[in-house]
Amino acid sequence: MSYVCDKAAYGRSNPGRDTKLVDQYWDSLKGDTWERFVSNRVVPFMECWLFFVAERKRFPQLGPLASYLLTADLCYAGVAAAPTLDDMTTITHSLNKTSVTTLERLHLISPRPEAKRSKGKCNKKEC
Numbered sequence: 001m002s003y004v005c006d007k008a009a010y011g012r013s014n015p016g017r018d019t020k021l022v023d024q025y026w027d028s029l030k031g032d033t034w035e036r037f038v039s040n041r042v043v044p045f046m047e048c049w050l051f052f053v054a055e056r057k058r059f060p061q062l063g064p065l066a067s068y069l070l071t072a073d074l075c076y077a078g079v080a081a082a083p084t085l086d087d088m089t090t091i092t093h094s095l096n097k098t099s100v101t102t103l104e105r106l107h108l109i110s111p112r113p114e115a116k117r118s119k120g121k122c123n124k125k126e127c
Contacts, residue, residue: 021060028055028059042078043079045084045087046084046090049071052067068095100122104122
């Protein structure tokens with residue numbers, strides 16, 4: 001199974017997120033929940049991302065980064081629209097992870113204070 005599902009593909013894995021959650025995720029979308037949300041439209045990227053981020057009880061262990069990756073997959077599938085520059089800025093600022101570190105290393109944004117690097121937020125305006 002590890003060759004199909006590499007838990008550390010995007011860095012340190014979340015030990016609480018595994019294939020056992022699939023049934024719970026699927027059950028969360030049963031009925032008309034997903035159909036009502038999507039309806040007959042291509043869902044704006046940010047709206048789709050927020051759908052997963054805001055529904056933590058429905059999708060346990062699916063945090064902002066995994067929600068972004070899922071929304072990106074739905075974008076390729078034609079369910080969600082491509083993200084706008086504003087969408088990516090908001091998400092990058094919210095995640096405050098490797099993409100922010102990369103922008104700092106490229107000197108495109110000011111570095112976060114060293115003492116608070118893990119918790120200090122990047123400057124959203126600079127993003």
